[in-house]
Amino acid sequence: MPATSQDLQMDWLKCFVAVVDTGSLSGAAGEVHRSQSAVSMQLKKLEAAVGHRLLERDSRSQQITPEGQRLLSYARRILDLHSEAQFALQGEELKGSVRLGVPDDYAAKYLTPVLRRFASRHSGVEIILSCEQSTALIPRVAAGELDLALISRDHARRGSLLFHEPMVWVGSEHFELWRRDPLPIAVYEEASLARRGALHALAQQGRQHRVVYNSSSLAGQIAAVESGLAVAALTQCSAPPHLQVLGSKHGLGPLAPMEVAVYRSKESRRSKAVDSLYNLLVNTLRLGQGAVAG
Numbered sequence: 654m655p656a657t658s659q660d661l662q663m664d665w666l667k668c669f670v671a672v673v674d675t676g677s678l679s680g681a682a683g684e685v686h687r688s689q690s691a692v693s694m695q696l697k698k699l700e701a702a703v704g705h706r707l708l709e710r711d712s713r714s715q716q717i718t719p720e721g722q723r724l725l726s727y728a729r730r731i732l733d734l735h736s737e738a739q740f741a742l743q744g745e746e747l748k749g750s751v752r753l754g755v756p757d758d759y760a761a762k763y764l765t766p767v768l769r770r771f772a773s774r775h776s777g778v779e780i781i782l783s784c785e786q787s788t789a790l791i792p793r794v795a796a797g798e799l800d801l802a803l804i805s806r807d808h809a810r811r812g813s814l815l816f817h818e819p820m821v822w823v824g825s826e827h828f829e830l831w832r833r834d835p836l837p838i839a840v841y842e843e844a845s846l847a848r849r850g851a852l853h854a855l856a857q858q859g860r861q862h863r864v865v866y867n868s869s870s871l872a873g874q875i876a877a878v879e880s881g882l883a884v885a886a887l888t889q890c891s892a893p894p895h896l897q898v899l900g901s902k903h904g905l906g907p908l909a910p911m912e913v914a915v916y917r918s919k920e921s922r923r924s925k926a927v928d929s930l931y932n933l934l935v936n937t938l939r940l941g942q943g944a945v946a947g
């Protein structure tokens with residue numbers, strides 16, 4: 654940064670992070686409870702203070718610049734520490750409840766460490782957890798029945814992107830089902846993104862297949878594979894180590910990854926408890942996001 658750079662105001666950083674997380678000035682305006690023009694002005698002040706463009710904008714999209722990407726991680730840490738300091742020094746204890754949704758795939762690896770940290774900071778907040786597939790969680794958040802959900806998002810404007818989760822084909826090493834033609838497969842429910850991705854991948858490579866097992870639960874998919882009924886497409890984080898990962902040498906092509914996002918209801922925007930858990934999810938799980946949609 655240039656030697657003449659100004660101090661970075663908290664309001665500037667809040668607006669910057671909100672624009673990245675929501676994907677637009679209008680979305681950020683609702684997040685920080687300011688007008689769209691006010692958010693734009695705060696961004697301009699921040700860019701002037703650091704002496705760099707942070708977001709490149711056109712009529713359809715926004716692209717975060719390399720300087721913006723570097724500042725983003727610092728901004729998140731500053732805001733998180735600021736929030737912690739307020740709670741510690743003001744003696745403010747968060748209370749209330751957060752209705753949280755997560756698919757079974759992501760619960761153990763991604764959600765458990767976040768909830769452990771949250772509980773140690775905010776023991777007065779009750780977490781009401783629902784474990785369902787993303788296809789069931791998304792409409793519940795949209796309807797205000799859930800405050801937050803960790804989801805495999807169905808389009809680019811759904812929630813705030815955290816990371817990409819690889820998908821893998823799995824089978825049991827005791828049953829070489831990948832040799833069969835047509836290939837017996839286990840799939841999730843009709844609207845499932847994992848199901849669509851698996852069927853699309855097989856169609857792309859011209860691999861004949863037959864659906865022999867349907868289940869909306871991860872446990873059901875794993876049971877079908879373990880019992881030798883089928884192979885299945887699972888998120889990498891949920892594939893048990895005792896199952897065999899199948900690939901090109903088994904005649905199975907690559908699968909598109911899942912876009913994992915945190916999705917928040919409009920009704921929860923004024924809840925400090927939801928704010929705190931949302932920020933912790935983003936700060937803990939986001940591995941870096943190069944672009945935001947307009």
